[in-house]
Structures are given as structure tokens and as C-alpha cells.
Amino acid sequence: MTTVAASSSKSMEQALFGKPTKAKSIERVVFWMFRLATYFVLLCAAVIFVDIFYKGGKTVFQSEFPFVNLEFLSESPQTLHVFEHEGQQYELSDTKFREFKETIDETIVTETYAYSGGGIWPCIVGTLLLVLGAMLIALTLGVLSAIFLSEYSRPGKILNAVRLSILNLAGVPSIVFGIFGMGMFVLAFGWNVSLIAGWFTLAFMVLPIVISASEESMRAIPQGLRDASLALGATKWTTIRTNVLPYAMPGILTSSIIGVARVAGETAPIMFTAAYALRDQLPWQGLEHWYDFFFQGVMALPYHIYVVSAKIPQNEFTSRMQYGTAFVFLFIVAGIALASILMRIRMRKKYRW
């Protein structure tokens, strides 16, 4: 401002006729710096996306029909056997290698690589199960609590304190929920590493987010709508059902989708509560009782990425597996997140009070 104030009519002329003033030149430089900073961030993220989609794509897709590597998507992780037979290079997963061995007589010397063959089907199933169960718990508890907090509870100091603590809990690191779940569900309740322990841990992790976001969207609805409904003689529940929930629904849905993305993407809470590094059976196989289903550990995509990238020796064969898993995982989580972002953009346009 001082520059402009100090400038006389001479610089005014300059401003009008082409040659920029000093302030303008500085502005251009600074704006370019901002622009570069922004695009640099976008570029960094793009590098990650491209790297994972390009290298992972090689594992997940193939050039011949059916273009998708079905073995990778439908098998469980196995040891990879690499060997030469009659002048030909073979890379076979454990089951296929056994079949192959039946067909020939001679013994074959192979190099084996753990976790590098087969696919990731159990991990996909495990992640889906974890997300479904955790969201069922979190949404039931969360949305109903939000209705109570927003519509029934009396405003006052207690309510504010409750709101504040819920909001604060939303920022607690996921590993803290992990250690809590381990101590509480796995050890104190004796559930061991199991689906149900993972469900509750993940559900409690997203519960604060679901409650505060749902309540927010309900409180954003103008009071007039409720008053009008009550004035017409509707009961409280009818009012909520017809005049609050329909308008709050998009907000609740968005918050729940954010919750899904978070539940699917987190590794730390399930490391000790639900995830196995390797399990031969799928969750519905080999159950003695129906309730055993809940008390079994599962494989999960994020934990599998951690295991194959940090716990086993690295080579070109494991690297293929790593990128393939990361691709599928990123694809799922990013897809969910994209849906929530698009929905939020649409919703912003739809309801304006």
C-alpha cells in the first residue's frame, strides 16, 4: 500500500501505459512462486499415482485375453517357483508347480520366492469384510447418536463438552486405537486376533468422525423447517423423519463414505487386532460353528502391502507382487474417496439455505 501511496502521478502513468510498477512486478514474481508451489504438490502426487498405476498395471493387466490377470485377483498368495525346464523359463505359483511336477518325471531344481506367486484374493475379501462390519457398527451407533445429540438433547454446557470431546477424539492417531483394540478386545476380552476385534477397533476409530459429521449436517438444516412441521401437529419423530433426515441424508452419506475410505485405508489399527500375514483358508472355509466366523483373523490389503514390502527379502518377483497389491488397494480406496468428493461437490450445489 505504501508503495502505491508514495507513487506520484508519474508511476500512475506507467501503470496505465504498459510498463509495470515495482509493486506489480513483485506481485507477478510472488504469484508465480505460489503457482509453482501448488503445481509442485500436484506433480508429487501424480508421480506416486503414475508410478503405482504403471508398475502395478503390469501385474494386474495382461496383453492377451481376458486382459486382466485373473490369477492375481482370484488366488491366494503363494510361494513362487522359478526354474528352467527343457530350455524354457518357468515362473509358477506353488499349486501350479505341483501340477506341473506331476506331468514330468525328473526332479526340478527351483528357486523359490515367498509371497511372490499366486494372488491377493483373500486380502480383498478380508478388507471388504472388515469395512462392511466396521461401518455397520459405526453407522448404527454414529447416526443414531447424532440424531439424539442434534434433535433431542438439551443445549448446555454438558452437550458442548460432549461435542468438544468427540471432535477431539476425531484427531487421535490411529495407532492409539490400535493399541487400545489390542489391549481391550484381543487381550482383555480374549477375542484374539479376529474379525470382530478388528470391526470394533475400526468402528471406534471412525465413530467420532461419523458422529460429528452427521450432526453437523443435521444442525445445518434451518430451524424453520422443524418448527413448521411441529406447528402442523406432527410429532417429533415424524418431524425428524420427514423434515430433517431427508435433507441431512447427503451429508450423512458423505461422512460415511469418508469413514469407509478411512477404515479401508488404515493399517495401524488392524495390525494387531485382525490381520494375519498369511492364511490359507478363506473366511468361510473350515468353520466348525457359525460363530467361528467372527473369531478368525483375516488377511487384509494394507497389511499385506506392509508385509511384502518390509518383512520379506526384496527382489524383482516380490516387487511385482508389491506393486500389484498397491495398485488394487489404491484403486479401491481412491475410488471410494473420489465418490465422496464428487458427491460433496454435487451436494453443495443442491442444498443452499
Added chain:
Amino acid sequence: MSDQDPDSRYDLGSRQRSFLGLTKESALKGLFGGNAFVSILVLGLITFFLFKEGAGFFGQYREDLTTYRNSGLEYVELMREEQDALSALNRYLNSIRTLQSEQLSASGLEFRDVKAILRKDEAFFYDFEDLAYPLREHILEANEIVATARDSYNEMLDLQEHQQNLLKAGREDEAQNLTIPEVDLEMMFSLVKEKEVEFLAINRQLESGMPKLLDRAPEYDDSELSLKLARFKELASMFILEIPDYELKVVSWNRAESVSLGDAFTSFVFGKEWVTNSSIQDWYGIVPLFSGSLLVAFIAMCFAIPFGVGAAVYVNQVANPIEQNLIKPYIEFISAIPSVVIGFFGIAVFGTLLRTVSGWDALGWIEFFPLSERLTGFTAGCLLALMAIPTIFTLAEDALNNVPLAFREASMAMGSTKLQTIVRIIIPTALSGIISAVLLGFGRVIGETMVVLLCAGNRIEIPQISKGVGVFFEPVHTMTGIIAQELGEVVNGSLHYRALFVVGLTLFLISLLINYFAQKIVIKFQISRG
């Protein structure tokens, strides 16, 4: 919100049928209220559980430290301090010898000739090494005794507990059959204490022997070598002067001094070592982990603040609407990349890339380049920055968006440029929001687990600030990382398990504090928009 229930006489709802004395309305209210109650209860339970498990740590740690003192391990450790100083001297002396042999080989002499020259002053080096021998033997012997005593004492405690459990379970005859060895720590320690005279004698020997030996030190023509040797002599005479201090510490050490709860607490909060599964003594000091977390977070924030806030200002104030509509969802989208994927990228690509870049000739002038490690605090910090940027960006952009348009218009009407408006009007107005955005970004970084676990290198060591910028390129360990790494292998209820809970509790409190301040700042410095 209508809080007063309408007078029941006019309440249409009261005509509803009721079931078990509950109308549909009140049943629904009860359902919602019940859920809210459960939710709040659960969230309170988490806090309570963390505190409960964590609080047990200090009592247990105190007992552990008491055993450490009573068994005399602490006493032996005090003697070992002297030994360590002596070994450090010896190492320094050997480095001189290594340097000499390197110099000789570099000057083009045959291996045999080098050896011959080195052999000339061999006696001095060997004698110096022998000087340390009696002390080492003495400590080894003492350590043997106290460590055995400690182990059998712990075993006795375990057996006693087992017996108590058996008695509780009503299996008395089994309990009777248990033979529990009596371990008298004091008696065992007195065996060591008796030999204190020997320790003192060894020290006298050192005090008299070392100066004599130093007089026999070889002389070098080379300036570097003689400089180093002079420095060695200086260090050695300093050591001789320090011997009485070491001795005093050992002699005045009091076995009977009790370990208070406060000692256990300070040993955790200010403890410089985190050592687990050690044969001598496990230490649970949070300082290396806490400083590691802070270091990584600091590196991350160095990148995340300029880029995050810069991008927010650009998108909100400078960019055209098309850019806005593309960049905003894109950056929000970045926050959806799971942390384990970013960590994996760090291991597979970024760490290697950093090391390759550090090996470039153009960067040779930086003293700590090329890097020896692939995974360092810097690797993790850079990746964490990318995770914090969306948080900072979204919240800061919101804050900028909330600045009333009139402020901007007024400033522009006064003839200021866009940049002047941004720097003088808009950013100061939105500052509280931006600060809270930065705080929440920091909270996200310090609580992040997978990236640091995969990429920070996981070496438990306090970062040496004296190294300057080079400290950023050292492997570190973090609070989140240690929980993730060690929780899988601990025994339920053990000291180690509880120690990890206290680390988790610390993280919990830090994140609560950050959130609390972030909210306070927004409320306190809110601008009046009147």
C-alpha cells in the same frame, strides 16, 4: 430446538398406543439416547483404558528399577563407566595405529616393510591394552555374580506368584510341592562389595602405570600422527585425573537407597535410552522416540507449511475458477492415498532416489553427502509432508474463504495491488484459521504410523543436534513406529507391554492438546465480521 414438551392435555402424541408404558415417541427417543450414551461411554472407555493400562507401568517400572539397584547391577554399571572411558581411549589409540599403517601403505612401501615399522612400537600399544585388562576381568566377574543373583531372584518372584495362584485355585498340595529357592540379594551383593578393595587396587595400578607408559610413547615424524598422539596423551591424563571421580561414585553408591515412583517417572520421561530384551537391564526412556517423532514432524512441517499454505493462497486468491475446480478436489483426493501406499512408495522409489541424488558430483560439497542410508528421517519427513499438505490446504483454504469480501474490496479500492491485499489484509485476517490448520497438520504428522515405520530407518537413538543439518539424514525411530514394531511381540501385562501403552497414552495426550489448541486459537482470534 424445541425443548419443552407440549402440555400433555394438548399433546396429540399422547393418544398413541403405548407398549410397556412406552409410546412410540419415547421409545425412539430412548433408542437414540441409548445409542448416544453407548457412543459416549465407548469413547470415554478408550480414554479410561489407556490411562489404566498406562498407569500400571510406573509402579512396575519402579519395582524393576528397585531390583536393578538391590541386586547390585547398578553398582557394576558404575564401574563399567570407567571401563568404557578406558576402552574409548584404547580405540582412539588404535585409530592412530590404523592411520599410521594407512599412511605407510599409501607411501608405496611393501606390506612386509610396513609391518616391520609398525612392530617397532608394538610393545607400547599392547601394554596399553593390557593395562585395561584387570579392570575388565574384575567387572566381568562382578557382573556374573549380580546378573545370576538378579535372574534367580526374578525366578523366585515368579514361582511365588505361581504358588499364590495355585493356592487361590485351591490346589494346595501342588502349591506345597513347589520348591522355591531363597535368594538373598544382599548376601550375593556382599560378595561383590567385598572385592571393592581389589577395584581400588586396580585403580591405583592404573594411576601409577599409565603415566609411566605414556612416557614410553613412540615418536612420529608425521605432523598429523604426532598431533593425534599429543591429543591422546592429553585425553589419557584427563582420564587419570577422573579416576577418583569414578571411584567416589562406586564407593559412595548406596544399595539401600529406595527407588521412588518419581524416579521411575523421571526415568521414563527423561530417560535417554530405550533398550528392550537386554541381558543386563531394560530401559524405557521416551526421549529418543519423542525426539525422533519431533524431528520427523519438523522436517515434514518445513515442507508442508510453505507448500500447503502457498497452495491455499494460490487457489483461493489467484487461480481462475477452472483451476480452482480442478485443484481443490485433486488435493483433497491426495489425502485419500492410504499411508501404507505412501510408505511403500518411499521404500520402493523415493528412498533409493534420494540416495542416488545425494551421490551426484554436483552435490559433493555437502559434507554428509552421499548418504549411506536409504531410509532416514528426511525420507519419512518428505513423504509425511505430502500427507499433511491436504489437511493444511483444506483448512487454510476454508479460513481464507471466510474472510469477508468487503475486506478485500475495501483494500483494492484504496489502490493496493492484489498481493498487497493478500499479505496485509487477507492473511492476517485468516491467520487464526491458518495457524489451527498448521497445528492440525502437525497432529496428523506426529500420529502417522505406517510411513515412519517403513521409511524412517528405525534406529533408536537421540538425534545429534550437533551434526547440524546432517541430523536430518540419520535414521530415527518414532513413538508411533515403536508401538507398531514392538506391540506384536510383547507379553500381556509385562513391563514392556505397559511401556508401549504409556507411549500410546503420550501420543493420545499430545493429539488432544493439539486439537484443543487448534480450536482455542480459532475461537479466540476470530475476527468480528460486523
